[in-house]
Amino acid sequence: MTVMRDTVVKALAKIQVQSNEKGLIPEYEVLVNLLPVSLLNAFSERIMAAAPPERKAEVEAGLVRAAYECGYHTGCGIITSDIFSEVVMPMVTEDEKDILRGAFAAFTAWGWAKSGIVQLKEAEKMIVRAFDYYEADSGGQGLRGFMLRGLCQAFFDLAYAEPYPDGMDTYVCHQTKGIEVGDAYGEFVVVKK
Amino acid sequence: MLQQSAHTLIQEQTNNGLTGDLSLTNITNLLQFLSLSCKRGVIKLVRHPGNEEGSVYFVAEELVSAVSGNLSGIEGFADLLGWEQGTFRFLPDVGCAEKTIGLSVQHAILEAVTLLDTRANEKTMHQNTELEKRSLSMEQAGRESSEVMNSLLEVPGVDAVVVIGRDGFVIESAGSSSRVNIEELGASLAHAINGVEEMGGELNVNSFQDMFIEYGRAVIMCRPVGDAVAAIITPDASKLGVIRHKTKKLFTELGQSF
Numbered sequence: 001m002t003v004m005r006d007t008v009v010k011a012l013a014k015i016q017v018q019s020n021e022k023g024l025i026p027e028y029e030v031l032v033n034l035l036p037v038s039l040l041n042a043f044s045e046r047i048m049a050a051a052p053p054e055r056k057a058e059v060e061a062g063l064v065r066a067a068y069e070c071g072y073h074t075g076c077g078i079i080t081s082d083i084f085s086e087v088v089m090p091m092v093t094e095d096e097k098d099i100l101r102g103a104f105a106a107f108t109a110w111g112w113a114k115s116g117i118v119q120l121k122e123a124e125k126m127i128v129r130a131f132d133y134y135e136a137d138s139g140g141q142g143l144r145g146f147m148l149r150g151l152c153q154a155f156f157d158l159a160y161a162e163p164y165p166d167g168m169d170t171y172v173c174h175q176t177k178g179i180e181v182g183d184a185y186g187e188f189v190v191v192k193k
Numbered sequence: 194m195l196q197q198s199a200h201t202l203i204q205e206q207t208n209n210g211l212t213g214d215l216s217l218t219n220i221t222n223l224l225q226f227l228s229l230s231c232k233r234g235v236i237k238l239v240r241h242p243g244n245e246e247g248s249v250y251f252v253a254e255e256l257v258s259a260v261s262g263n264l265s266g267i268e269g270f271a272d273l274l275g276w277e278q279g280t281f282r283f284l285p286d287v288g289c290a291e292k293t294i295g296l297s298v299q300h301a302i303l304e305a306v307t308l309l310d311t312r313a314n315e316k317t318m319h320q321n322t323e324l325e326k327r328s329l330s331m332e333q334a335g336r337e338s339s340e341v342m343n344s345l346l347e348v349p350g351v352d353a354v355v356v357i358g359r360d361g362f363v364i365e366s367a368g369s370s371s372r373v374n375i376e377e378l379g380a381s382l383a384h385a386i387n388g389v390e391e392m393g394g395e396l397n398v399n400s401f402q403d404m405f406i407e408y409g410r411a412v413i414m415c416r417p418v419g420d421a422v423a424a425i426i427t428p429d430a431s432k433l434g435v436i437r438h439k440t441k442k443l444f445t446e447l448g449q450s451f
Contacts, residue, residue: 001387005361006380101360116362119420119451129364184339185365 003091003098005116008105011087028077037134040147045140060146064173067150075154076164078106096159097122103155104128113148118187123160128152130186136179143178145186156190169193211283215240220249220273220281221302227283228254228298234285241278249273250289256301258293266293271305338450341443342367345425348439350432356423356451357382364451370426372411378424382415386422405433416444419451 019025019032044063051059078084079099088102097120108114115130128148130136135144153173161167170193177187213223215238223236233252240247247261249270259270294301338356345354346368353368355375361383366375389401404415407430414436415424423444427436 001391002359002383004380004383004387005358006383101358101362104362105360116358116360116364118358118364 001091001093003088003101003105005101005105005108007091008088008102009109012083012106012109015083027083028074028081030074030077040134041138041140041144044135044144044146045138048140063146064150064153067147068154069150071151071154072157072164072168075103075151075158079103079158100126100155100159103159107151112151115148124192126152126156126190128188128190130188131179133179133186136186138180140180142181143175144180145175145178145188148186148188149173149175152188152190210237210285213281215276215279215281220276223281223283224249224251224256224298224302227251228256232283232285233288234283235287235289237282237284238273238276239280240276241280247273247276250287251298252288254297254299256294256296256298258289258291260293267301267304267308270294270301271308274302274305274309336446338365338447339367341447341450345423345440345443345447348436348443350427350436351425351440352428353426354423355379355426356418356421356447358421359383359386364421368426370411372428373413373426378413378426382413382422382424386415403437405430414440416440418444418448421451423447 015027019034023031023033025032047063048056048059079088079102084102084106088099088105092098092102100120101117104116108116113130113133115128115133117126118129119125119127130145130148133145133148135146135148138144150173153171156171156173157167157169158164161170171190172193173188173190175186175188177183177185179186220236220238227234227236228251231253234250236249236251238247238249239245245262247259247269249259250257256270259265259267259273261269261272264272296304342354342356342365345351351368353366353370353373353375355366355378356364357379358364361380363376363379369375385406386401386404389404393399393401400417402416404413406413406415410428412427412430412433413424414427414433415422417423425436425440427433
C-alpha cells in the first residue's frame with residue numbers, strides 16, 4: 001500500500017478551508033487569507049517590473065523565499081495535523097516518500113496546484129510536475145513558478161532535513177519548465193543546496 | 194619425402210608448379226580438384242593487396258595442415274578461405290613437418306565454414322549490441338518523455354498512453370480513448386497495482402513486470418517505467434502480441450524519465 005491520491009483528495013476536499021475568529025484554519029493552526037490568485041500574480045509582476053535589471057534575481061529570490069517560509073510552516077501544520085494522521089498516515093508504507101505524496105495530494109485537494117511527484121531519490125532529489133499552479137497564467141516573461149518553487153523546497157526540507165524548525169534551507173528548488181513559457185506543464189526540481 | 198623441408202623443395206621446383214590467380218578460382222575449388230586427383234603437396238598463396246602469405250598442405254584427400262600469417266590449423270585454413278584476390282602456386286610432393294589439421298578435405302572445409310559463420314554471427318551480434326547501446330544512449334540523451342510517448346502512439350492498435358505515479362497522479366498522457374477516462378484510470382490503476390504488488394509480495398514472486406486487463410470494450414496493458422507505471426489502452430486483444438513486442442524498447446526508454 002502507498003498513499004492513494006484520490007483517497008486523500010476526496011477526504012481533504014470535504015474540509016472547509018475557512019478561517020476562525022483568529023484568522024486561522026482550525027485544522028492546521030495556520031493563517032488563512034482568501035485572496036484571488038490574480039492579486040498574487042499582479043503583485044509579483046509589479047515588484048519584478050519595478051526592480052532594476054541587476055536586482056531582479058534578488059526580487060525573484062525574495063518571492064520564492066516568501067512562499068518557502070509559508071510552505072515550511074504551513075506544511076508542518078499539515079503533516080502533523082489530525083486530519084493528515086487520519087487520512088494519509090494509515091496509507092504510509094514508504095515513510096517520507098509517502099508523506100510527500102500525501103502532501104502533494106493535499107496541495108491538489110485545496111486547489112493550490114494540481115501537482116505530483118514524478119521522480120524521487122530519497123533525501124537527494126525530487127522532480128514535481130504541476131499543471132495549474134498560481135503563476136501558470138502569469139503575464140511575466142520567463143519562468144514564474146515562485147510559489148511552487150518555495151513550497152516544493154519547503155516540503156522536501158520537512159521530509160528529509162533536520163526536524164522542524166531546524167531543517168530550513170537544506171534543499172533548493174529550480175523550475176525547469178513552465179506553462180507560462182509554453183511548456184505542457186511546470187517542472188520543479190529539488191536538490192541539495 | 195614428407196619430412197623434407199618445403200623451403201628446399203620450393204626452391205628446387207619453382208618452375209614445376211601449377212600457378213594461377215585467386216580471382217579466377219578459389220582455394221576450396223582448387224583444393225577439391227587437386228585432392229580428388231590424388232595429388233599431394235602444398236598450395237602456396239599470396240594475398241593481394243598486402244602480400245600476406247599462406248599455405249595448405251595435403252596428401253590426396255587429407256588436409257594435413259594450413260598456415261595463414263600467424264594462424265595455423267583450421268583457423269588458418271578458415272582465414273585462407275576468405276582470400277579473394279591474390280595468386281597461388283601448387284608445388285607437388287611437398288610435405289610438412291607438423292600435422293595441424295588431419296581431416297578429410299571436405300570435413301576441413303565444413304569445419305572452416307562453420308568457424309567463419311560463427312565468427313560472422315558473433316561480429317554481427319556485437320555490432321548490433323553496440324548499435325543498440327549507441328542508439329539507446331542517443332535516445333536517452335535526446336528524447337523527452339513526451340516524444341517517447343508519441344512513438345508509443347505510433348504502434349498499431351495503441352489508442353492512448355498514460356504514465357501514472359504510484360499514488361495515482363497522472364504524470365503524462367498522450368492520445369485519447371473514448372473508452373477510458375484517463376484521469377479516472379490513474380486512480381483506479383494505482384489501486385489495482387497496489388493490490389497486485391501486495392499479492393506479489395505475499396506470494397514472494399518479486400515485483401510485477403506486466404499486467405493485462407481485458408474488458409469487453411478495452412484492453413489495458415501496464416508496465417513499470419522507473420518509479421511510475423505506464424499504461425497502454427487498446428480497443429481489443431487482437432494486436433496485443435505486436436504491441437507488446439513493439440513497445441518493449443520504448444517502455445525501457447520511457448523509464449529513463451521517471
